[in-house]
Amino acid sequence: MTRRTDTLSLKIKQDHARFKAIVRGKIKQNLRKFIQKGEMLGKQGKDLITIPLPTINIPHFRYGAKQQGGVGQGEGEIGQSLGPGEEQPGDGDGKAGQGEGQHIMEVDVSLDELAEILGEELHLPKIEPKGTDRIITEKTRYTGINTIGPESLRHFKRTYKQALRRQIASGTYDPVRPVIVPFREDRRYRSWKVTPLPEAAALIIYIMDVSGSMGDEQKEIVRVESFWIDTWLRHHYKGLKARYIIHDAVAHEVDRETFFHTRESGGTMISSAYKLAAEMIEKDHPSSSWNTYVFHFSDGDNWSADDTRLCIDIVKEKILPNVNLFAYGQVESPYGSGQFIRDLREHCEGDDRVALSEIADKEAIYGSIRDFLGKGR
Amino acid sequence: MTAFRNRGLPPRLADLEEEIKGYAKGYGLDFYEVIFEMLTYDEVNMVAAYGGYPNRYPHWRFGMDYEQLSKGYEYGLSKIYEMVINNDPTYAYLLESNPEVDQKLVMAHVYGHGDFFKNNFAFQHTNRKMMDEMANHATRVRRLIDRHGVEKIEDFIDRCLSLENLIDYHAPYIKRAPAASTEPATDQQVQGLHNEREYMGGFINPPEYLDELQRKAIEEQERTRRFPERPQRDVLLFLLDHAPLEPWEQDILSIIREEAYYFAPQGMTKIMNEGWASYWHSTIMTNKALRDSEIIDYADHHAGTMSMRPGSLNPYKIGIELFRDIEERWNMGRFGKEWENVDSLAERQSWDKQLGLGREKIFEVRKHYNDVTFIDEFLTPEFCIQQKLFVYDYNDKRQTWEIATRQFEAVKEKLLHQLTNFGQPIIEVMDANFENRSELLLVHKHDGIDLKIDDAKHSLYCLQTLWRRPVNLYTRVEGKSLILRFDGQEHSEHKAEL
Numbered sequence: 001m002t003r004r005t006d007t008l009s010l011k012i013k014q015d016h017a018r019f020k021a022i023v024r025g026k027i028k029q030n031l032r033k034f035i036q037k038g039e040m041l042g043k044q045g046k047d048l049i050t051i052p053l054p055t056i057n058i059p060h061f062r063y064g065a066k067q068q069g070g071v072g073q074g075e076g077e078i079g080q081s082l083g084p085g086e087e088q089p090g091d092g093d094g095k096a097g098q099g100e101g102q103h104i105m106e107v108d109v110s111l112d113e114l115a116e117i118l119g120e121e122l123h124l125p126k127i128e129p130k131g132t133d134r135i136i137t138e139k140t141r142y143t144g145i146n147t148i149g150p151e152s153l154r155h156f157k158r159t160y161k162q163a164l165r166r167q168i169a170s171g172t173y174d175p176v177r178p179v180i181v182p183f184r185e186d187r188r189y190r191s192w193k194v195t196p197l198p199e200a201a202a203l204i205i206y207i208m209d210v211s212g213s214m215g216d217e218q219k220e221i222v223r224v225e226s227f228w229i230d231t232w233l234r235h236h237y238k239g240l241k242a243r244y245i246i247h248d249a250v251a252h253e254v255d256r257e258t259f260f261h262t263r264e265s266g267g268t269m270i271s272s273a274y275k276l277a278a279e280m281i282e283k284d285h286p287s288s289s290w291n292t293y294v295f296h297f298s299d300g301d302n303w304s305a306d307d308t309r310l311c312i313d314i315v316k317e318k319i320l321p322n323v324n325l326f327a328y329g330q331v332e333s334p335y336g337s338g339q340f341i342r343d344l345r346e347h348c349e350g351d352d353r354v355a356l357s358e359i360a361d362k363e364a365i366y367g368s369i370r371d372f373l374g375k376g377r
Numbered sequence: 378m379t380a381f382r383n384r385g386l387p388p389r390l391a392d393l394e395e396e397i398k399g400y401a402k403g404y405g406l407d408f409y410e411v412i413f414e415m416l417t418y419d420e421v422n423m424v425a426a427y428g429g430y431p432n433r434y435p436h437w438r439f440g441m442d443y444e445q446l447s448k449g450y451e452y453g454l455s456k457i458y459e460m461v462i463n464n465d466p467t468y469a470y471l472l473e474s475n476p477e478v479d480q481k482l483v484m485a486h487v488y489g490h491g492d493f494f495k496n497n498f499a500f501q502h503t504n505r506k507m508m509d510e511m512a513n514h515a516t517r518v519r520r521l522i523d524r525h526g527v528e529k530i531e532d533f534i535d536r537c538l539s540l541e542n543l544i545d546y547h548a549p550y551i552k553r554a555p556a557a558s559t560e561p562a563t564d565q566q567v568q569g570l571h572n573e574r575e576y577m578g579g580f581i582n583p584p585e586y587l588d589e590l591q592r593k594a595i596e597e598q599e600r601t602r603r604f605p606e607r608p609q610r611d612v613l614l615f616l617l618d619h620a621p622l623e624p625w626e627q628d629i630l631s632i633i634r635e636e637a638y639y640f641a642p643q644g645m646t647k648i649m650n651e652g653w654a655s656y657w658h659s660t661i662m663t664n665k666a667l668r669d670s671e672i673i674d675y676a677d678h679h680a681g682t683m684s685m686r687p688g689s690l691n692p693y694k695i696g697i698e699l700f701r702d703i704e705e706r707w708n709m710g711r712f713g714k715e716w717e718n719v720d721s722l723a724e725r726q727s728w729d730k731q732l733g734l735g736r737e738k739i740f741e742v743r744k745h746y747n748d749v750t751f752i753d754e755f756l757t758p759e760f761c762i763q764q765k766l767f768v769y770d771y772n773d774k775r776q777t778w779e780i781a782t783r784q785f786e787a788v789k790e791k792l793l794h795q796l797t798n799f800g801q802p803i804i805e806v807m808d809a810n811f812e813n814r815s816e817l818l819l820v821h822k823h824d825g826i827d828l829k830i831d832d833a834k835h836s837l838y839c840l841q842t843l844w845r846r847p848v849n850l851y852t853r854v855e856g857k858s859l860i861l862r863f864d865g866q867e868h869s870e871h872k873a874e875l
Contacts, residue, residue, distance in 0.1 A: 005420055008431050012423045015440030018531075022437055028532075034835075055441060058538045059832035061804055061821070061850075069770040069781065071792045073690055076767065080780045 023054045034059065115235030118228060118369075125374070142190045149189025158188040202237035202291040204230070205277050208259060209298030211248040211268040217362075218331045222297045223260050225329065225365050229295060232373055237291065243280060247273035249303070253280070269303045270296075270340065271310040278318035287322035294323055295372070300330040300338025308340060312347045320353050327355040327372045386413055390471070393481055400665045401488035405740065406657065408491030409505070410466040413484070417473050421457050422446040424470060428640075429462045430511040434518035434632070435527075436534055459483045463494040463643070465505035478671040479678060485661040489654030492743070497649070499642035499747050502549040507639055514632045521625050533626060536839035537633040542801045543612035544637050546645065553610075567591050608805035608820065613637070615806045620843050630843070644799045648748045652696015655682065656739075659697065695764065699751070702760050703742060704735030748796045756792070758785040766792075794824075802828055807851070807875075817844045820875070821852035828852055830861070837863040851875055 022028050034056045145158055163182035167173040173180075208214075208222055234240045244259035245251050248266040251273040277294055285292055302308050319326055330341040341356055348354040357371035358364075386394060394413060401408075416424065426443035427433040446457065458475060462468040469487040471480055494500050504510050522530045545553070567590040569582035609615045613634040617627060643650065659679060667675055683694045706712055710730030719725050742751065766788045770781040781787070803822040811818035817840070821828060833850060840863075841848045847864035851873065860873040 008420070008423050011435065012426060012440065012443050015426075015435055015437055016443050017440065018435075018437040019440035019444060028528075030532075055445065056438070058438075058535060059829075059835040060539060060542050061802055061833050061836050062542070062829055063800075063802055063826045064829040069768060069778075069791065070795060071690055071766055071788055072769050072780070073694070073764055073766055075765060076780050078767075078780050078782060 019056075022056065115231045118232060119235075138194050140192050140194050143193045144191045146189050146191035147185075147187070149191065153190045155188045155190050159186055162186040162188055201289055202233060202240045202293070203285050204233060204240065204242045204293045204295065205245060205280060206242065206259065207245045207247065207251075207273045207277060207294065207296040207298075209248070209268055209270070209273075209296075210246045211266055211299075211301070213268075213299050213301055213333045214331070215333060218299065218333050219260065221331050221359055221362060221365060222329075224362070225297075225359070225368060226295065228365075228369050229372060232369075233293065245273050245276055245280075247276075251276040267303050268298070268301055269307050270298065271307050271314060274311050274314040274319065278314055281319070281322050292323040293325045293327070294319060295327045295329065297329045297331055298338070298340065299333040300340035301333075302338065302340050308343050311340075312343065315344075315348070320348075320351065323353060325355060325372075325375065326353055327357070329368060329372070330356075330358045332358070332360045386415055386471075389477075390415070390480060393477070394484060397481060397484040397661065397666055398488065400661045401485065401492075401657070404657070404660065406488050406492040408467060408488055408495050409464075411469055411487060411491050412466050413469050413471055413487075415471050415473050418450055419447065421460070421470060421472050422450060425457050425460055429460050429468070429470075430508060432508075432512035432515045434515045434534075435522070436531065438538075459486055461487045461490045462508065463500060463503060463505075464508045465495075467491045467494065468508065476674065478667075478674045481666050481671075482658050482662055482675060482678060485666065486654045486658035488661075489657035490650060492657075493646070493650050493653045496744050497642075497646060497747075498550070498745060499646050503639055503642060510635075510639075514636070517628060517632065521628065525625060530625075530629070533629055534633070536842055537630050539836045539839040540613065540616075540843075541633055541637045542799075543804055544614075544634060544641065545610040546641050546799050546801075548611055549638070553607075567594055603807075604809050605806060608807050610803070610805045612804065612806050612819065615809075616843055619809060621845055622843065626843070641799065642747075645747045645749075645796075648692045648696045648699075648796075649743065649746060649751050650696070651693045652698075652700050653743050655693045655697040656700045698764055699755055699760065700739050700742075702757070703755050704739050706735070707738035708733055708735035710734075749793060752789065752792050752796065756789050761785045761788050802826075804850075811849055815846050817846065817848045819848070819850045821850060823853040827854050830854065833861060834863070834868050837861060837868070841865055 145155060159182050160180060163180045163186040164173070166183075166186060167180060206226055208219075230240075230242065242256070244254050244256055246254050246259060247268075247270065249269045249272065253276065273296070281287070281290075281292055302311070315326060328341065328344055330337055337358065341358060344354070345356055348356075352375065355372045355375060357368040359368045385391065390413075398411070422443055424431055425446055426439045428439075433439060450457075458472055458479060460470045467487075467490075469483075469491075471483060475483070494503075518530065518534075567587060569587050569590065572578055572581045605615065613630060616622070617630055617634070622630065662675055662679075683691065683697070708731075709728060710716065710732040711728055716728065719728065742755070746754070761783070765783075767783045768781045768787050768791045769778050771777075772779045803824070804819050805822070806817065807820040808818040809815065819840075833852070837848055837850055845865075847862060850861045852859065852861065857872065858874055859870050862869045862871070
């Protein structure tokens with residue numbers, strides 16, 4: 001390191017510390033509203049995604065995106081979609097000529113790496129699966145050499161070596177004519193060992209309120225959040241199973257596609273969904289062998305106090321004893337935030353298996369993920 | 378001043394540098410002395426965060442860039458493999474951990490940029506000692522921070538940065554009429570009272586009376602005269618000249634403005650500059666510098682640079698292909714009136730007059746064009762089809778971006794629009810005494826695309842803190858003309874016609 005590098009790194013550290021302080025809200029509150037968390041959910045197909053990093057863009061006089069459009073390059077029919085959302089594909093405005101001739105190569109990340117990054121960013125504790133010793137799969141590995149075995153597993157090299165060693169020892173080896181003939185006793189075979197491999201089976205039950213008050217934005221929040229939860233849990237459990245329940249006044253089990261795209265209307269009876277979830281757990285996923293997670297998203301406007309009481313009973317008696325985590329996320333809808341989270345808090349306060357979180361808007365997803373997964377369960 | 382003076386390249390790379398430089402010169406590239414510095418990845422990230430200048434004024438946004446770059450690198454998302462500074466001598470940075478073939482490619486690429494910086498007309502006015510100038514700016518800002526405190530200075534910088542695009546991108550290349558004319562307000566003689574008898578003149582219109590009239594006329598004209606007389610596109614300059622700024626504020630604003638002008642040509646020639654550098658790294662590498670064992674790595678790297686994500690436009694790719702296309706067309710004589718009059722497809726496809734003018738032509742193009750004129754003149758329908766260009770639009774109903782058309786005219790128009798005025802809305806100072814209340818009036822020349830209103834409001838707020846009096850922006854939103862106003866307390870908007 002030269003002296004110049006030292007001063008350079010000192011300078012950048014100061015600027016960096018200043019930026020961090022702004023992001024954490026310690027200084028310059030006036031800039032906080034320009035902090036962007038970045039679109040957390042990138043491309044989901046083929047396991048590729050981009051990374052969330054907080055940035056602050058100082059606003060300029062600039063064009064709004066929608067009327068602008070742009071020019072792109074590539075295959076595709078006219079009318080073909082380039083991807084949803086408000087964001088312009090490609091670089092819409094392009095940062096003003098800063099950083100001339102500075103070239104950045106994009107590299108892709110796998111979901112697994114992504115989960116690690118997520119864990120690091122949010123300081124998430126590693127999950128300790130319960131019931132590790134309950135389901136056992138057997139795994140066979142070739143670990144050693146044996147003197148007996150099937151011919152198909154004969155270890156040619158070791159057999160040859162053995163024969164060579166015997167011939168030299170017994171003086172029958174002729175360096176001029178090095179013919180090695182293995183006897184039956186020389187033969188060596190690969191041997192294997194069976195190791196019991198405990199595997200934890202995991203299930204996520206996603207429940208979403210699709211009553212009239214849940215709009216597209218609320219669903220987008222649920223979608224982004226459950227993507228990250230999914231990523232994190234999949235990182236810890238192989239073969240994670242997910243089941244989806246939607247409910248308004250009645251609950252149905254649906255597939256993933258429907259889960260994120262249905263829009264129904266009608267009242268809200270949360271107990272219907274909890275009943276279905278409890279039934280699911282009881283019938284198909286006994287807690288003795290499953291690590292079960294229940295995530296419920298709603299705007300918290302339940303039909304009646306009676307129903308809420310019923311919900312709490314179901315949660316306490318049927319769900320909580322059988323799950324690792326029961327998480328309830330209350331998404332703020334245009335009609336405000338409901339009462340349900342308060343009722344849950346009142347009755348389940350202090351229970352380690354319950355995680356509650358209020359998600360005001362997209363920005364709050366970050367913190368909410370930490371609420372849910374920060375318990376390491 | 379060098380960034381890292383006592384760090385020469387290791388002997389092996391120094392040899393390579395000589396080799397590549399030889400090839401570049403052999404092809405006729407013309408550049409200032411290029412000084413390569415070898416940096417570790419962390420140093421590269423630091424320097425890159427400062428836009429390539431190791432000595433910049435302190436500001437949090439450099440820290441933000443640093444965080445993005447270093448996180449991107451640590452997580453294996455991205456890495457910078459090349460950086461080059463428009464300066465004499467030209468500085469370029471090599472990443473220590475790059476394999477040899479990449480270093481060669483980067484060197485060749487850098488000589489391409491170096492040639493472009495030195496020769497393209499857009500860069501002719503730029504300060505070639507910017508490395509030093511940036512360091513001076515840094516010293517000035519640091520001194521101000523010592524005197525006034527970091528909060529105050531940084532806040533002001535933030536506000537200036539919100540206005541930094543309000544410069545006249547074309548000012549360095551043309552002469553605009555001055556904002557305020559120095560001529561007397563009127564040279565018209567006042568007539569005085571009607572007088573049929575000449576001999577009575579001295580009595581009906583005595584000289585004192587005429588002088589009085591003249592003075593009043595001038596006063597009247599002065600009063601109604603707009604200031605500035607002509608709309609001013611260099612808003613920052615106008616503020617420097619006429620806003621009631623403290624000396625330290627002036628100092629900072631002039632620094633921001635100077636740096637904005639320095640960086641502007643790079644935005645105006647992005648496609649050409651990258652295309653030119655890529656053209657030369659590929660030419661030098663494939664014809665001269667590449668060893669057999671390096672082909673795969675080179676191809677991989679080159680393909681990575683040229684790759685396009687669906688829906689976005691890679692300036693490297695468009696640039697290099699357009700240069701190649703021009704070269705081919707001028708080699709085969711596919712230009713001029715004769716060529717344009719050929720209608721038959723078969724004839725067009727087999728047209729080759731073997732002129733061999735391609736190389737000469739692209740050197741000429743790199744000197745006299747910027748992105749707008751480059752696209753305007755050399756984008757052909759054939760090229761559009763070959764490169765699969767399309768226009769995309771936002772579909773409100775389906776809430777997605779969609780491919781709208783592949784028609785040549787539409788693609789060209791959209792592309793040109795994106796590039797014109799640097800892709801920035803055109804905003805001018807119209808009146809500094811709006812409604813006779815010394816309010817500032819800016820006018821957005823609406824060209825079919827609305828401004829992003831929330832951002833515009835913030836910029837208006839910033840502008841007001843500089844101008845001190847209320848500020849107004851005349852624009853159009855969804856087809857309706859209106860004035861956005863910020864009076865120092867709150868934002869308002871009302872319908873208005875100018």
